[in-house]
């Protein structure tokens with residue numbers, strides 16, 4: 096049994112106010128204790144480890160120097176906020192991170208007054224911070240607003256829109272660029288190369304010149320501590336950097352693990368800055384935990400792990416994950432068709448495109464955290480006769496929606512959208528749930544919208560998307576492993592707009608869109624046991640709908656249930672719309688549409704979430720019984 100880390104100093108710091116009493120010289124010790132506490136907690140819960148380890152000193156320094164929560168501290172993405180949670184009254188619950196009823200893995204307004212802005216999607220912190228800074232000025236309150244943003248998140252257009260606006264407004268906003276030279280994967284793009292150049296010292300200026308500059312700008316004399324810090328940091332970059340051109344006073348790079356560097360700079364900025372300031376802080380992802388420092392992904396996201404060895408617990412998979420089936424299928428198809436290209440927005444491994452990157456590096460593009468650009472970049476490739484697979488998680492595709500509408504769908508360009516993490520994702524909670532893609536895509540003219548019921552279907556859909564060149568096409572599939580069906584050697588080309596009957600019955604029809612199919616089949620067993628002959632169909636397409644299939648189900652059954660892992664407005668709504676326009680609802684058919692509940696469902700395991708949503712075997716049986724005016728009593732496993 097491993098014992099908890101000894102944390103005598105941390106035990107005295109429950110809130111940032113307690114931190115004010117800790118001597119500057121003891122802060123490195125506190126940092127070690129926060130690190131140990133965080134490592135121990137995440138070893139039990141799993142979660143984001145590397146990013147938080149990299150900002151321990153920065154988080155302590157900010158809370159030491161600034162007056163949170165009156166001063167507003169915003170973490171971009173929020174996945175690096177575990178040290179912040181430990182220091183802001185949530186340490187006693189830190190081992191509930193990402194668990195059902197536990198702390199969120201991100202910042203969350205409802206959770207603490209120290210989280211003034213919720214996050215999880217990246218690159219929002221400068222906009223939100225600017226709004227707070229301007230709001231505070233308008234209200235006549237004098238407070239500091241600090242946005243901490245990573246170099247990966249800085250690659251998104253939204254961050255630049257905010258910088259541009261902040262420079263023009265000349266608002267009193269402090270942006271801390273946390274540069275660890277990593278996104279989830281190594282960062283890509285000219286921006287990361289630019290930051291690396293700044294950090295490598297090419298543009299450093301001398302200490303004396305720096306002193307003059309800071310004095311001139313901040314209107315205060317540079318004290319001895321800051322002069323020392325400047326020396327230690329090898330200098331500051333100022334003058335002519337991109338951030339300065341945008342209207343920011345640019346300080347750095349400084350060593351983000353040294354309190355000697357962080358404290359004097361933050362104090363000076365707090366006391367003297369008047370316009371927007373950007374502090375470029377260099378940190379190391381995974382800092383202080385050797386297994387993380389050595390890992391290629393710096394332990395960005397981990398399962399539970401052994402603290403001593405760093406070895407992560409791996410559940411034995413029963414079937415390959417949807418992500419890997421997609422990645423393999425795409426590589427296979429790319430071998431047959433050299434027009435296939437792959438695009439990811441900073442998620443090569445998460446989306447399975449890493450396999451394509453390894454096999455066909457010149458035809459695979461990691462564009463950085465830039466979903467909007469990814470979609471329109473794919474549209475451009477499609478105009479040149481390529482077959483772009485723009486692989487973006489359901490939740491992040493939301494950010495590229497106008498590009499899907501305006502740049503892809505209106506022009507009828509054949510961009511393929513593989514949509515991973517469709518449906519509930521578990522521990523990441525509502526910010527990452529893939530709830531809306533069917534709703535927002537199936538409403539677009541021209542769009543073909545598919546959902547895979549299992550991993551073999553996914554393979555068919557990859558092949559179908561390769562073959563379909565008449566316009567945009569999407570296919571959704573969930574996080575996690577497949578259902579264990581045998582995979583075909585190669586996918587088949589599906590007929591567009593045709594579903595399939597999986598099991599024939601006569602009284603109840605279950606029409607599934609996506610991976611709820613397996614629960615439909617289980618529910619059918621229970622219904623049959625209760626004497627209700629049940630048909631199960633896999634719609635495959637939400638658009639175009641299989642009208643013949645729907646007519647057949649409607650005319651020959653007493654009950655028709657649609658079921659999907661998506662919000663209202665998706666597959667079921669399209670089926671109902673079609674049925675009402677055809678008069679199929681006019682003859683006593685009992686129809687129910689099962690969708691995700693109209694709430695932000697909190698984190699839990701996906702199975703628990705589906706049970707809560709009523710979208711599992713028991714929920715389906717209950718819905719059928721409800722439609723028939725019966726109550727469920729003693730029905731097999733569903734009872």
Ligand SMILES: Cc1ncc(C[n+]2csc(CCOP(=O)(O)OP(=O)(O)O)c2C)c(N)n1
Nearest residue numbers: 146215216217245246247248277278279441
């Ligand atoms: C809009 C959006 N796209 C993708 C992601 C997935 N994602 C989470 S963290 C991350 C990397 C962030 O890199 P950086 O800002 O440098 O922070 P670090 O983890 O290195 O501290 C990515 C791509 C996201 N959260 N939001």
